[in-house]
Each structure stands twice: as structure tokens, then as C-alpha cells.
Amino acid sequence: MRRMVRHAKADRTSLLKQQVSMATDQSDDPDPGSASEHAQLEKLERLEREYIRLTITQNKAEGKIHELEMRLQEEEHQRKLVQEKAKLLQTGLEANRILLQSVSPRPPRKRSEEKRPTSKRSSKEKPPQPVHSSTQPHYRLCLGDVP
Numbered sequence: 001m002r003r004m005v006r007h008a009k010a011d012r013t014s015l016l017k018q019q020v021s022m023a024t025d026q027s028d029d030p031d032p033g034s035a036s037e038h039a040q041l042e043k044l045e046r047l048e049r050e051y052i053r054l055t056i057t058q059n060k061a062e063g064k065i066h067e068l069e070m071r072l073q074e075e076e077h078q079r080k081l082v083q084e085k086a087k088l089l090q091t092g093l094e095a096n097r098i099l100l101q102s103v104s105p106r107p108p109r110k111r112s113e114e115k116r117p118t119s120k121r122s123s124k125e126k127p128p129q130p131v132h133s134s135t136q137p138h139y140r141l142c143l144g145d146v147p
Contacts, residue, residue, distance in 0.1 A: 008058035
């Protein structure tokens, strides 16, 4: 897009230089022939049409660039909002986890015994000891009570 704009500007300046050179040629020639004058007028009209076309193209390109920049800014803003929301949810999750840990009793560590390979048990030749869980009351937590 930016390259298109640069090319349009370069074309516009070259057309303006051509118009200036034609104008100086006309002023240098006091009595031009009607055929050469007619050809120069046609060339000038063609250059003016080309100039208008390039100006329109440049304006369209600049409009597209502006639109894309606005979209990019909006996307960045939305991304920041999502990051802030995720951070807020993460802190809320951590707070809830801490509250749940402080209110509920800790479960016994059965996983570590279950993860042991059976080969160690057979090498020791000792039967596994049953895990005795102490009976503690179970507390229910209502999430409406948690701030």
C-alpha cells in the first residue's frame, strides 16, 4: 500500500514536470503550427486525466492504510482487554483455591502409595498397610458466600 502511494506521488510529480516543460515549450515557440498545438493540447489533456486517476488511486490507498491502522489499534485494544480479564480471573481463581484449602480438610496422601511400582512391594515382601483415615466432618462451601 505504501509503495503504491509512493509510486502515485512519483507519477504525479513526473506529470507535473511534463506539464511545466510543455508550458515552457509553448512560450518559447511564438507561432506554433495548428497541428503541433492540437497534439500538445491532446497530450496535456491526457496528462491531466492521468494525474486525476493517480490522485484518486493515492487517496484510495491512503484510506485503506488508515482503515487498516484503525483495525490494528482496535485489535490491540481488544487483546489488552482479554489479557486483563484473564489476569482478573486468574487472581479470582487463586483466591478461591486458597479459601477452599483453608475451609476444607486436606485429603490423605493415597496417590503416593498408589504410584509406587509393584516391584518394590514384592522385593520387600511386606504387605501394604491399610491407610486409616480419621473421620472428620465434611464442610460444604457455597460459592455465593465467597467474596
